[in-house]
Amino acid sequence: MYWSINLVILIFVIVCALGAIYVKDLLATAILFGAYSFMMCLLWAIMGAVDVAFTEASVGAGVSTVFFVAAVFRTSRRTKD
Amino acid sequence: MKLLSLIVVCLTGGLLLYGTADLPDWGDPNAPASLHLSNYYIENAIRDTEVPNLVTAVLADYRSIDTMLETAVVFCAGLACFLLLRDFTPKKDHHYRHVPTGVILHVKNPDRQVIVGNEFEEMDKEWLPPDTIIKTVCRMLIPFIQIYALYVVAHGDFSPGGGFQGGVILGSSFILLAISYNLKYLLKRVSEKFLGILSAAGVLVYMGIGLAAMVLGGNFLDYEKYAPIFGEHHIRALGMLGVEIGVGMSVTAVMVIIYINIVSEGKHDEGL
Numbered sequence: 001m002y003w004s005i006n007l008v009i010l011i012f013v014i015v016c017a018l019g020a021i022y023v024k025d026l027l028a029t030a031i032l033f034g035a036y037s038f039m040m041c042l043l044w045a046i047m048g049a050v051d052v053a054f055t056e057a058s059v060g061a062g063v064s065t066v067f068f069v070a071a072v073f074r075t076s077r078r079t080k081d
Numbered sequence: 082m083k084l085l086s087l088i089v090v091c092l093t094g095g096l097l098l099y100g101t102a103d104l105p106d107w108g109d110p111n112a113p114a115s116l117h118l119s120n121y122y123i124e125n126a127i128r129d130t131e132v133p134n135l136v137t138a139v140l141a142d143y144r145s146i147d148t149m150l151e152t153a154v155v156f157c158a159g160l161a162c163f164l165l166l167r168d169f170t171p172k173k174d175h176h177y178r179h180v181p182t183g184v185i186l187h188v189k190n191p192d193r194q195v196i197v198g199n200e201f202e203e204m205d206k207e208w209l210p211p212d213t214i215i216k217t218v219c220r221m222l223i224p225f226i227q228i229y230a231l232y233v234v235a236h237g238d239f240s241p242g243g244g245f246q247g248g249v250i251l252g253s254s255f256i257l258l259a260i261s262y263n264l265k266y267l268l269k270r271v272s273e274k275f276l277g278i279l280s281a282a283g284v285l286v287y288m289g290i291g292l293a294a295m296v297l298g299g300n301f302l303d304y305e306k307y308a309p310i311f312g313e314h315h316i317r318a319l320g321m322l323g324v325e326i327g328v329g330m331s332v333t334a335v336m337v338i339i340y341i342n343i344v345s346e347g348k349h350d351e352g353l
Contacts, residue, residue: 047107050241051136054233058249063336066256070344 006046013039026077030068037061130317132238140243141321145302149287152328156284159335163277168347178204205350211262219261226254234329238318244325248332255337264345273341273349276334283331290323 016036020029037060044053105112122139132138140148177186179201186201230251237243259267291302299306304320311319341349 051134051243051246054241054246055249058246058253063249063253063256066253066260067339067343070340073344074346 006043009039009042009046013043024079026072026075026079027069030065030072033068034061034065037064130321131315132318132321134238134240136241137238137243137321137325141238141324142304142317145291145324148324148328149284149291149302152284152287152331155335156280156331159280159338162339162342166342166347172348172350176204177201205263205265215261219257223254223258226257227251230254230329234325235322237325238321244328245332247325248329249336251329252333252336252340255333256340259340259344264341264349267337268341268349271337273338276338280331280334280338283327283329283334286327286330287324290320290327294320 013036016032016039020032020036023029023032037056041053041056041061044050044056105114109115122135122143126135126138126143127133130138130142132142171191173189173191175188175191177188178184179186181200185204230247232247233242233250234244234247237247255267255271258270290304294303294306295301297306297309302320302324304317307320308316
């Protein structure tokens with residue numbers, strides 16, 4: 001039970017990371033980074049590091065996603081490569 | 082070239098994975114990290130500091146100078162964002178909105194200025210009226226977010242959280258205000274000058290608590306020297322609360338500064 005939750009979240013982390021690399025739309029990349037951070041937050045919480053999980057949720061999934069979206073809003077939404 | 086970089090990345094990742102095989106297991110009591118220092122913290126932190134949350138006790142008391150310089154790093158990040166992005170060149174042409182009727186004036190000559198009174202207000206070219214639903218929902222949500230942020234700051238020594246997380250949540254409530262209304266609406270309430278002063282004041286509060294302990298005859302950031310003023314009871318928790326408030330002030334201001342400079346390219350018009 002315990003390890004299966006871990007495994008599902010780890011797979012989500014890897015899927016989000018790969019998606020953030022391969023997706024051409026930079027706005028989608030920013031959202032995928034947010035999802036990645038939230039999955040990492042769940043992993044920290046499972047390992048008992050609640051303070052780190054809290055920081056990851058507020059900084060990684062919250063504010064840094066907003067910063068990425070703001071940067072995309074002011075530059076271009078498509079990557080060239 | 083792409084193939085080569087893929088091979089290099091796979092090789093590095095494989096080596097790192099190979100290296101993790103030698104790491105101690107998660108929660109292993111014989112791991113080097115849990116043999117010396119962790120035991121001391123776990124056994125003595127509550128007796129030393131009377132703070133139930135060991136993470137806060139380590140961060141804000143045992144390793145307090147570390148956290149102080151982290152706050153200084155956050156302050157420097159905000160300062161660097163401000164210095165790199167802030168654009169002080171005046172706009173070429175101005176747009177004004179007549180508030181009662183919604184008529185928009187476009188002044189192309191930069192020397193001419195419409196005197197912005199109560200009826201006219203300066204606006205941005207890309208301005209769109211904010212949606213009523215978004216405005217109402219955010220107006221109702223923001224006070225709760227801010228109260229939660231203050232709770233996280235105040236309860237840093239009893240439950241997970243602390244100055245950094247609380248500051249980020251408080252800053253993101255201001256960012257939500259800027260998104261749901263517009264950037265000028267936020268800057269009317271918290272001016273750029275106030276944010277700059279707040280971000281520096283947070284670091285100064287932290288250092289001031291440390292220096293005042295030295296003035297009272299202890300070491301730098303030795304909270305126990307405040308006992309004659311505030312009483313013996315939970316004096317270290319009180320000192321930690323003080324430095325957490327400093328961290329929270331600094332982080333709040335820096336988050337808002339970074340956001341307003343990124344989203345408006347340093348021009349501070351009605352951005353996102």
